[in-house]
Amino acid sequence: MTSIRIDGRDCPTRAGINLLQACLEAGANLPYFCWHPELGSVGACRQCAIKQFSGPDDTKGRIVMACMTPVSENTIISIDDPEARDFRASIIEWMMVNHPHDCPVCEEGGECHLQDMTVMTGHNTRRYRFTKRTHRNQDLGPFVKHEMNRCIACYRCVRFYRDYAGGDDLAVFASHDNVYFGRAEDGTLENAFSGNLVEICPTGVFTDKPFSTTYSRKWDMRGAPSVCVHCAVGCNTLVNAREETLRRVLNRYNTDVNRYLLCDRGRFGHGFVNAPTRIRTPLRGIGGQQVPISMADALTTFARMAAQGRIVGIASPRAALETCFSLHALVGPQHFCTGQTRQEQECTELAHALLARHPGALPTLHEMESADAVVVLGEDVCATAPRLGLSLRQSVRQASLHTADEAKVPRWMDAAVRTLGAECPSALHVLTPAPTGLDDVAAQALRAAPDDIARLGFAIAHAIDPAAPPVTDLSQDDTQLAARIAHALMAARRPLVVSGMQYGSRPLMQAAASIAAALAHTTPETGLSLVLPECNSMGLAMLGGLPLETVMEQARAGEISTLIITENDLTRHLSPADVAELVAAVPDIVVIDHTETPLCQQASLVLPASAFSECSGTLVSQEGRAQRFFQAVFPSAPIQTGWRWVQALARSLDPSTLHITGLTGWRDLDDVLAALGVAFPPLAPAAQAAPRANYRMDGQKLRSQTYRASGRTVIRSFINVHDQPPPGSPDMPFSSSMEGAYGPDMPAALVSGYQASPWNSVQALNRFQHEIGGPMRGGDCGIRLLPGTGHPDAKPAYATDIPRPYALQADTVLVLPDTRLFGSEELSMFSPPVKARATAPAMGLPASMVTSSHMVLHLDDGPHVLPVEPVPGLPAGIALCPAHMVARAFRFPCMARLERIADEGERS
């Protein structure tokens, strides 16, 4: 145990960290700017100056930068030393020389690291009487607002954007006092992680643009821990709400998953909650018109429908586990459909099976960062699981970190390690049909058809373990490549194989699992990660159910009288012809959803469900981590969570027809989860994803508002001047008001925001962590339903159905889904900033096939005229079509005919 002495106080600490970290971990208030736990130290701002003494007899000491000085045994330092204090005060005074008189009109005000640090150093009067430097701002697109006058030149933004996230359109310009952080010219920040600049920037240079339109100060907003619903990675978020509207989404630290960073889809995709497409009242379809009705009428209507015959339920991979399970309880396993097509369901179930029997490890996102050889097999992770892509980008640094270790350079010494790393080779192999965002850091970026990639994958598995089935007719080049990749993987200490179901290909995932299984034979640390499409795909795979095709058959046979669809847009899964047939064959369709989907127009009954910010529930991420999200917004009456609607429907039925009689008796979320655990034992641990609703800290509920939330006696006085009791929910241990307990030691799953006086910005997170960058003081967050470390003794079961190589066909092309970060995901496209960021759909073709500016693509649902773009490296005979953007249901590869249209010039 290393120990250092800070101002005469002996503090235990860890070896290998710097003095700034050690001071913060010891609870000392030491100001800093340029250091960031995820970015390391560069010593640019000179703010964390402290006095270091060479020994107990040294009374003079010397000033050092805490962030650049490693901890050593018996280091003696002083933060309170007058000389060090003066040094820090003068540094901040210099920074404030040019800082504008803006705080009242700055979105960062109240949660500004610069404000906190200025107060901390005691600089409260400006002595500088001369003129200030000013800059012109840039329009950085729909996500981020730019205000360069406020800059203190800490360099965090470019270090994050360029060095960490791999962006190249944000840079530093000009010289000396004039340095400017921005783009070469106005335009949208293109990196998928640009939103993190809002949290990374210690002051108000980069602020959240959509939040600015519904702005509220940090102290005024109710916070709730939540989980992102825009992909299957399961990043932890904080939602902030005021006046019962969702205002913004912030990152919530989870040491294993997203840590300090969130992708832009997660941060800005929440707009669907407040969009005009929300369903806010029950609607009844009468003669093609949707008429608002009361809740009681809606339930009587349903009871009448249900008496006509069989009820079938369609769940959704984007609905919470509780909603899916309640529907399962209502209709019974024989009539419960997962709301996925057969191909999608087989893929998710295969992913679950492969992960469950993987003999190696199932790494968390943080563990992936330390993988020293990675193979990405047929998945554009930067579009389907962006945060995972960012972790893989960090894994490329492993070689440089090992070099740094050998050179005895501490890993947090960022500039030095990156300089060393410039020489280190990458060990990331990206084998995909289309270019991905990781190609620039990959050692090998190979383009091939999905089946060919799967074959290559099987060949790699065979090269690692000869017991794996060999691939016949493999070309010489591919055999060599497979051997090379196999060699790189076998040399690694922590290899990782990533694949997914973007291309709906079972062989791809089986190939990935075979490689991982073959490696795990010798390297038990071998990781396998499979990317799934939706936030609860894994939860639904563990519940199981019928695919949509079976429901279609039942409907055709006239066996279904009422169809209950919860939070699922079937037009994104079924072709328009199938949807029309389903609507025609089923007399009554009941839609329970928060957002209007095309099917609502044809439904007999539409019931308003709550969105993720308005209820509590559980989601299972692709790595099998069950995580709880909590309510921040208390919507008005008819809106209620999905499972409560299903329960209300069940109560309106004849009790003898119910499959699970307990359904009508559930009082709160814990009852639902208890019943879930009984019905599905593998899902039983989901109840422990967060403390139960009866959790109390110091005998109190936890507060979800800050202690200084304003406007309590006036905020609804225009409705009624008499005070109303604050709203509440039986499903969570939070009070909706400022009354209740709060502190850095509360359970990590219940942290509703970061504030620990005098730290008011997001950097207050340091106070909530046990170790900086390590676990939270309140323990773990979420629970893994699949074991993180596998069963090394298990005999690897290799898949043997190796696909045939992809053969070019004369008249058709293989159309692959071009899954887009902004555009392909359903809910985020209802969010205005994400919609603004989505580019118009275009078809990608190999350069040799681009003969005109537009072409006609004949998909299942008819011809689509699309602009054509050449995609470098795309294999011949393959076309890329944006998923869900051209034909709503197009998401998996299909063969289609391409037709050329003559260009304007040619015709004339």
Add this chain to the structure above:
Amino acid sequence: MLDTLRTLFLTALHAFHRRATVQYPEQKPYLPPRYRGRIILSRDPDGAERCVACNLCAVACPVDCISLQKTEADGRWYPEYFRINFSRCIFCGFCEEACPTYAIQLTPDFEMGEYARPNLVYEKDDLLISGTGKYPDYSFYHVAGIPVPGKDRGASERERPPVDLHSLLP
């Protein structure tokens, strides 16, 4: 008997004392300019709203009777609504103290009696006056760094013109 007469005498004597009662409302008392009465929102010398919706008055209010929502036009921040519940207000003046733009001010007017409580909820229309109040000269946007119509970037007090990024001169 004697006691009764003494009491009557003393009471009658009061008829000749100086009157302490003020004949309000016919006769108005003097209130100093800094008296803490009805709250108003003032305008800057150019006639634009002074309030920039920074929320500091709301957070300073000990009875939480101020609420507002920020909106923005041409770079200027405004309150979309600004509401004070005077049936809760204790006229402590903290809001005025907290205001960084001299927008919210307390005035020497206390005649706000109402028969119905809802009438004591004042909206922005009820609060906003057309003058500058106690501070005739101050304009926040003349010193703040952000540009507003009529004042370009770098044209605030004590500001240099924007930096030319293409110049490498020291």
